[in-house]
Amino acid sequence: MSLTKTERAIITSIWDKMSVQADAIGTETLERLFSSYLQTKTYFPHFNLHPGSPQLHAHGSKVVAALGDAVKNIDNMQVALTKLSDLHAYVLHVDPVNFKFLSHCLLVTLATHFPADFTADVHAAWDKFMSIVSSILTKKYR
């Protein structure tokens, strides 16, 4: 699975709008994840996960910044994400099912923040992008 030229253009254009509110989007995505998919909290026993928590905010920023790196290197995401891929495979061991939940919560966040822009083809392009990112992050699992 790889992104078409059109999909890359869509992804970078939406990223430009997202980056202005990157932290808020990251934080909200995680809030949605931890509310809807309670089991994902098991990976963060060391965090205060209540809305407003500085740790939630810091981690949300980190996650969205990493997505931004992937977007900026959209022609070579494998290389850009290699450290994160190692981290998830050798240190974090996040079960692959959870990447789908995170992706879904990001898309819900984008839908609420960018109603005019979040058309079906933008939705499709971002869903595909998140699917590719997820597969890169789980590539070295076994």
Added chain:
Amino acid sequence: VHLTGEEKAAVTGLWAKVNVEEIGGEALGRLLVVYPWTQRFFDSFEDLSSASAIMGNPNVKVHGAKVLPSLSEGLNHLDNLMGTFAKLSELHCDKLHVDPENFRLLGNMIVIALAHHHGAEFTPPVQAAFQKVVAGVANALAHKYH
């Protein structure tokens, strides 16, 4: 499916403002665009050649408008989803031959359509309540499969 009093209030509160037919059409359209393999069930729908064709397709809108009122019915019977959806479950297995994974995908498209239409009102707790509902309905629709 078990919803707290707060979650029930959140769901019914938002649902009262929902244009059920419109959300149904949008959710089904997004399903067919984002997961094109789901088009396999809709050969008779004609033009599904592009995102705009799909989202504008009257067959998609009409069919979407049919699906969502069943969800409304589910919302009135949250403590007996299995019973409420028993006949529809048999239909989807025996006549329509739909893989239940598609119910989960459509459920998420309904959540996204709601988020798209209701913006800030579709808060994390409201989403969480709806995720419980769509998961419960998906399970109920798969329950009679054999």
